[in-house]
Every structure is written in C-alpha cells, then in structure tokens.
Amino acid sequence: MIEILNLQKSYGKNLILKDISLSLERGRIISILGPNGSGKTTLIKSILGLVVPQIGDIRFDGESILGKWEYRKKIAYLPQIARFPENLKIKELLNLIKDIREQNADDNYLIQFFGLEKEMNKALRNLSGGTRQKVNMLIAFMFDSPVIILDEPTVGLDPVAITRLKELLEREKDKDKLILFTTHIMSLVEEISDEIIFLLEGEIYFKGSVEELNQLNGSGNLEKAITNLMEKRNV
Numbered sequence: 509m510i511e512i513l514n515l516q517k518s519y520g521k522n523l524i525l526k527d528i529s530l531s532l533e534r535g536r537i538i539s540i541l542g543p544n545g546s547g548k549t550t551l552i553k554s555i556l557g558l559v560v561p562q563i564g565d566i567r568f569d570g571e572s573i574l575g576k577w578e579y580r581k582k583i584a585y586l587p588q589i590a591r592f593p594e595n596l597k598i599k600e601l602l603n604l605i606k607d608i609r610e611q612n613a614d615d616n617y618l619i620q621f622f623g624l625e626k627e628m629n630k631a632l633r634n635l636s637g638g639t640r641q642k643v644n645m646l647i648a649f650m651f652d653s654p655v656i657i658l659d660e661p662t663v664g665l666d667p668v669a670i671t672r673l674k675e676l677l678e679r680e681k682d683k684d685k686l687i688l689f690t691t692h693i694m695s696l697v698e699e700i701s702d703e704i705i706f707l708l709e710g711e712i713y714f715k716g717s718v719e720e721l722n723q724l725n726g727s728g729n730l731e732k733a734i735t736n737l738m739e740k741r742n743v
C-alpha cells in the first residue's frame with residue numbers, strides 16, 4: 509500500500525533519514541520505534557508530505573506522492589502535538605474539521621466511545637491533557653480512512669483510555685486498514701504490533717515481529733530487547 513524507496517532527508521548538514529526503504533501493507537499494525545531524535549516523526553511526516561525528502565520516493569497505491577495532495581485524504585493523522593484554536597469548543601472544532609474535509613464522519617459513536625459527551629461545549633483551552641488527546645484521537649478516527657498514523661497516541665491517556673485505544677486499533681486493523689504508530693510504551697507495542705520497525709541514527713536497524721525481536725535478543729522481554737537495540741547490543 510505504501511512503498512518507501514531509498515528515502516534520504518537532511519536538515520541542513522544533519523542527515524536524519526539515510527536510505528530508508530520499506531513496504532507497508534494493509535491489515536497490519538506497525539510500530540515505529542527508536543530513541544529520541546532517531547527520525548520517527550520525520551519518517552511519518554515524509555509519508556504525509558509534510559516533509560520533502562532530498563532523495564528517494566514514496567508511493568501510495570503504486571503512485572508517487574511527491575508534489576501531490578489528494579492521497580492525504582486517505583490518511584488519518586494524529587500529530588505528536590496538535591494545535592487548534594484554543595477558543596473553539598470541541599463541538600465547534602469537530603464541525604469545522606468536517607466542513608473542511610467534506611467527508612462522512614462517524615463522530616457520534618466515537619464521542620460515546622471516549623466518554624466525551626459532557627465535554628462537547630467546553631473550549632479547548634479548558635480541557636485536561638488527556639481529554640485533549642481523546643479529542644485528537646476522535647479527529648484521527650472519525651473519517652474511516654484506510655491509513656491511520658498516530659504519533660505518540662498514548663500521551664496523557666489514563667489506563668481506561670489506553671484500553672479503548674487498543675480496542676479501536678484492533679477493530680480498524682480488522683477492517684483491513686494500515687496502522688502506523690510511534691510510542692515509547694513497550695507493553696502497547698507488545699500487545700498490538702504485527703511488526704516493529706526500529707530506527708537508529710536514521711537507519712532501519714531491525715524490522716520484524718515482536719517474537720522475532722525477542723528471539724534475536726534471547727531475552728523474552730521486549731523492553732529489554734529494545735533497550736539492547738538502543739545500546740546496539742546482542743544484534
């Protein structure tokens with residue numbers, strides 16, 4: 509569904525992504541892991557066309573995305589930090605986004621799913637961090653997009669909301685969607701990922717399942733295996 513071919517991205521003299529090639533298929537939950545600053549968000553933003561690579565190509569359903577925008581309608585995106593006008597009420601924000609996107613949205617179901625019914629008339633500036641993140645998730649999931657990209661979705665969420673998020677991701681996967689996410693929470697990775705892509709210093713250092721990573725590392729513990737990868741040990 510998404511093919512990344514020999515992607516290279518620098519900011520000034522800093523080479524952030526070095527010759528990245530990947531094939532990302534539907535019906536899978538893929539976690540992009542790596543230490544802070546390893547290039548996860550830069551890779552995600554390249555797929556979204558928000559960052560333009562110097563070298564390489566990205567293809568969406570076989571067509572290059574470079575210089576194109578239409579394909580973006582098929583991708584739901586939860587950014588690491590979402591910025592919306594603070595004076596808007598949640599319901600006003602949802603209406604505004606629906607007007608802009610001109611696509612059918614299933615927001616009523618998600619409002620109930622995340623327990624946001626009583627918050628709808630509150631201005632964004634008055635929301636707690638976790639509630640803000642629920643609103644961001646609602647926006648990411650409401651358009652039934654075939655690709656869902658979530659940059660650190662668990663930030664600020666309580667355990668109930670994290671359980672809800674897992675349920676939602678599993679359900680979207682069963683609809684044959686492609687889900688890409690970044691997180692530093694290894695238990696979430698372990699529970700829901702079909703595949704791990706581990707970036708280190710701008711390169712793919714490991715790509716495979718949780719089981720493969722545990723086997724490779726011989727630890728049987730994902731947190732430890734990831735720490736070892738970060739420290740470039742036992743691989």
Ligand SMILES: Nc1ncnc2c1ncn2[C@@H]1O[C@H](COP(=O)(O)OP(=O)(O)OP(=O)(O)O)[C@@H](O)[C@H]1O
Pocket residue numbers: 519524542543544545546547548549550551
């Ligand atoms: N717009 C930019 N201009 C210059 N440098 C940037 C820019 N965006 C990111 N970088 C740099 O690129 C590197 C990779 O950043 P990126 O946000 O992709 O990392 P990350 O793996 O997502 O990190 P984290 O886990 O902390 O979110 C960092 O060194 C960062 O400072």
